[in-house]
Amino acid sequence: AQSVAQPEDQVNVAEGNPLTVKCTYSVSGNPYLFWYVQYPNRGLQFLLKYITGDNLVKGSYGFEAEFNKSQTSFHLKKPSALVSDSALYFCAVRFFKAAGNKLTFGGGTRVLVKP
Amino acid sequence: DTGVSQDPRHKITKRGQNVTFRCDPISEHNRLYWYRQTLGQGPEFLTYFQNEAQLEKSRLLSDRFSAERPKGSFSTLEIQRTEQGDSAMYLCASSLELGTQETQYFGPGTRLLVL
Numbered sequence A: 001a002q003s004v005a006q007p008e009d010q011v012n013v014a015e016g017n018p019l020t021v022k023c024t025y026s027v028s029g030n031p032y033l034f035w036y037v038q039y040p041n042r043g044l045q046f047l048l049k050y051i052t053g054d055n056l057v058k059g060s061y062g063f064e065a066e067f068n069k070s071q072t073s074f075h076l077k078k079p080s081a082l083v084s085d086s087a088l089y090f091c092a093v094r095f096f097k098a099a100g101n102k103l104t105f106g107g108g109t110r111v112l113v114k115p
Numbered sequence B: 001d002t003g004v005s006q007d008p009r010h011k012i013t014k015r016g017q018n019v020t021f022r023c024d025p026i027s028e029h030n031r032l033y034w035y036r037q038t039l040g041q042g043p044e045f046l047t048y049f050q051n052e053a054q055l056e057k058s059r060l061l062s063d064r065f066s067a068e069r070p071k072g073s074f075s076t077l078e079i080q081r082t083e084q085g086d087s088a089m090y091l092c093a094s095s096l097e098l099g100t101q102e103t104q105y106f107g108p109g110t111r112l113l114v115l
Helices: none
Strands: A003-005 A010-014 A019-021 A024-026 A032-038 A044-050 A056-058 A064-068 A073-078 A087-094 A109-114 B005-007 B010-013 B019-024 B031-037 B044-050 B053-057 B065-068 B075-079 B088-095 B110-114
Touching: A003 A087, A010 A019, A019 A109, A024 A073, A032 A064, A032 A073, A044 A056, A044 A064, A044 A073, A073 A087, B005 B088, B010 B019, B019 B088, B019 B110, B031 B075, B044 B065, B075 B088
Parallel strands: A010 A109, B010 B110
Antiparallel strands: A003 A024, A019 A073, A032 A044, A032 A087, A056 A064, A064 A073, A087 A109, B005 B019, B019 B075, B031 B044, B031 B088, B044 B053, B065 B075, B088 B110
16 A cells, blocks of 8 residues: 655754755555645645656755655755745655546645744 | 635534535646545545546545536535534645646645534
């Protein structure tokens, strides 16, 4: 069965410092990996995805993520965090099959960027 | 705004009542998904439509839950005889079938509170 783990419930970082949000996965076959961000009382906003190709994926708002097959990880990164990056971040995996493409989400990581 | 919309945004009901939520996907998106998110958790898949056909349902979707997408555009999710355990955020997502490149875009969600 496919699963996603986000080992940190919360990450605190000072504004201007690098931000890393961790994600590991377990899936049979090729993983299709996604990051979403959720602001209070809002739905999930798509940040980026890894399907195939270059292991470093660039996404919205200056975020990027690195796919590491040997470590089964897909960590989200931002070189310089902003206070406005404070939100709830979700990693998700999809196993491609013809009959459906549901996402399986991790439990989420709350990011707090302090001024 | 051409994103996914959901109505209502908030719903308070008494235990035993029926509720219905609506989702309007991004136009031309042929796939539509429903997820449920409880406090402090990641979203969990409920069901999925391709055009008007409901192709997959989660075990989470008890017989009190029913979803429709009658014309392949908007969708409704009905919960009959609500229970306090149904209190959650109900998220809708839509996507365009693009094989491995498919990306789901989420609406703002409907927050349900069952008293």
